[in-house]
Amino acid sequence: MGSCKEKEESTPMCAWVQEPIIIGAGPSGLAVSACLSEHGIPSVILERSNCIASLWQQRTYDRLKLHLPKRFCALPLLGFPLNFPKYPTKEQFISYMEDYATHFSIKPKFNQNVQSAKFDSSCGYWRVKTLDMEYNSRWLIVATGENAEPIIPEIVGIERFDGRVVHTSEYRSGSYFKNHKVLVIGCGNSGMEISLDLCRHKAVPHLVVRNTVHVLPREMFGISSFGLAMALLKLFPLSVVDKFLLLMSYFTLGNTEKLGLHRPKTGPMEHKNVTGKTPVLDVGALSKIKSGKIKVMVGVKEITTNGAKFMDGQEKEFDSIILATGYKSNVPSWLKGCDFFTKDGMPRTPFPNGWKGENGLYTVGFTRRGLLGTASDANKIAKDIADQWRPSEDWKSISNSQVILLKNCNKNKF
Template identity: 40%
Template sequence: MPHATSSTKYMPKKEFIQYLDEYVEHLNIKPKFQTCVESAFYYSGEMKWTVKSRNLTSGKIEIYASDFLILATVENNEGYIPNMIGIENFKGEIIHSSDYRSGEKYKDKKVLVVGSGNSGMEIAFDLSNYESQTSFFVRSRIHVLTKDMVYTAMLLPKYLPISLVDTVTTKCTKFKFGNFEELGIPQPEEGPFSVKRSKGRSTVIDVGVIDNIKLGQIKAHITSSNLITTKNIAVVFNEEE
C-alpha cells in the first residue's frame, strides 16, 4: 500500500501512525495484543508451522498453524541497564531510554546519557533543549550523518560501489560537521555503509546534537564500560567527578 502523494520525505510520527492504521484496515489485519509466543515448530511432513501462544490477560493457550512464520520482534525489544559499580548506592534517578518521555522534568539538572546511538543522541538533544546540563558517553566509534545524507547515499549504490559511496559520504560529513574527534566523537576507519554491512551497526542520524556540542550545551565523553562508576549522586569520569 503506497504512501499518500501528499506525504513528506520524512514522515512525522502522527502521519506514520495514521498510515499504519490505514494499512491495517485496508488489508484487514487483526493483531493479537497481550499475547506471548511460547514455542514454534516446523513440521516438514506437513510443511506447516505450529505456534503455541499464551494470552497474558486470561492465561489461555492458543495454537496456530501457518505455511510461513515471520519473526519481527526486532533486535532491541527489551531494555537493558548495565550493572555499574556503585549503582546500588546512586541517589539520582536511573531510567532506560524506553521509559524516557520528555526532558522537561530534568530542566536545570545534570543528566548523563549512557550510549551514543540514535536513541541516546535524540535524548541528549531533547535534554539540552530543556537547559539540562547534558553529557553522554561514546564507547564505540560511530558515524553521524544527516537525514538527507543517508537518503542520498542510499540511492548511490545503484550506480557506485559501496567503497566510493563511503568516501563521498565521509567527505560530506567532514565538510558539514568538521572534525568529529575534536567534538569527542571518534569515527570508525570503515565507512558508514561498510560498517552497516560488516557489523550490522546503523549510522546515527543527527537531529541537532552536533550543533549543541559545538555550542557547549552537550558534552561528549569517550569512555569504555570499565571506566564508569557511580558515587552517591555524582558520576565519576576516570576518577574525576
C-alpha cells in the first residue's frame, strides 16, 4: 500500500491500494477476504466498529442461537469445530468467526467508518473516504450486508410513551423487564424469541402481529426444516415442497390461524424467495402463545403515554415497548454515483447474479439467503478478481504521472 499527503490541510491522507477494498468485517467481509487469500490475493477491510462481526457482538440478545444447523452456516474453506452443537450459541458463533479471522490472517482496519465511495472515471479507481483517510483501488467489495442499521418505524404517539422503548439491537436479556407488561412490535424470529425470553424472566409479553407470517417447526423427523426443504427442492418443484412443509407444520404445530398468526397466500419457500422474509422457526414461543403467556395482538393504532390502542379497538397499558422491526441496508447513504443498488440498499439484479456490478464493484451478503448465499458470492467474487489480478505488473507499472493523477483526483469533492 502506498500513501501520500496533500498540501491542503482539508484533504485527508490518501492511499493507493493495489488490493481489493472490502467494506465491512462481518461474516460476509471475512468470507470474501478468505476466498481471495486462497487465490493469493490480499485485501483491505474497512470496518466502522472496533471489532469483527459487530452486529453479533454488540447488537444481539444473549439467548440467540443459530436458527439453522451449523453445516448451513459455515463460512467458506473452514467449518465449525466438531464439538460445537448442532445449533451453535451466539458466543460460539463469535468465537468461530474470531478463529476464522486468525486462521486466514485477516486483520481489518477498525474504526474506519466509510463516509462515501465513488468510482472516479478520470483515474479509473474507486475512491473510498473515511473521516481521516482516502483509499483508492480498482476493486470495491460491498460487504455491509442486509442488516447494517436498525429499522425504527414511525408509530403515532410513540414519542409520548412514558416507559422504556428499545429496538431489539439494544435488547440483551429479559431480566430487566421482570414483572413488566411488554409490547413487542414485530413477529419475526427475533420478536418470537424475545417474547419467549421475556416469559422466562416472568414478564408478560404482548406480541403485535402486523402482517402475515409463516411459522414452521425448527425440525421435522429430527431433521431441520430448512435442511429438509433444501433436500426436497433437488427432487421436487418449489410448489410441492411448500405444500409438504405446510402440511407437516399443520400436523406438528396445529392451525396457527386460530392463534392470530395468519399465513401468507404463497408458501414459505416461495414467500422467502419473493420477499426475502424468512419463515419463523419455532423454538418454543408457539406453546407460550397457546397457553396465553404470550398474548397476540393486532396492529397498533397509536401509542399513548402509558400504553397502546390497537386496530381492533382494544386499549392496554404497558411498562415497556420493544421494537422487533428488523434491520436494513445502509449502502445508499455512502455509495455515490451508482445505480447498482435500489433505494432500499439491495442489488437491483436478483440472486444469483447480484454479486457483480460495473467498474470493479462487487457485493456479498445481499442474497437474502443467509450464509449459504454469502459463501456462494464470496467464491464467485474471488475467482473473478483472480482472473484480473497481476500484482507485480500492476505495482511496477505505476509511473510518476499516474501517481500525480491520483493525487489530483483528491481535489474533486463528492
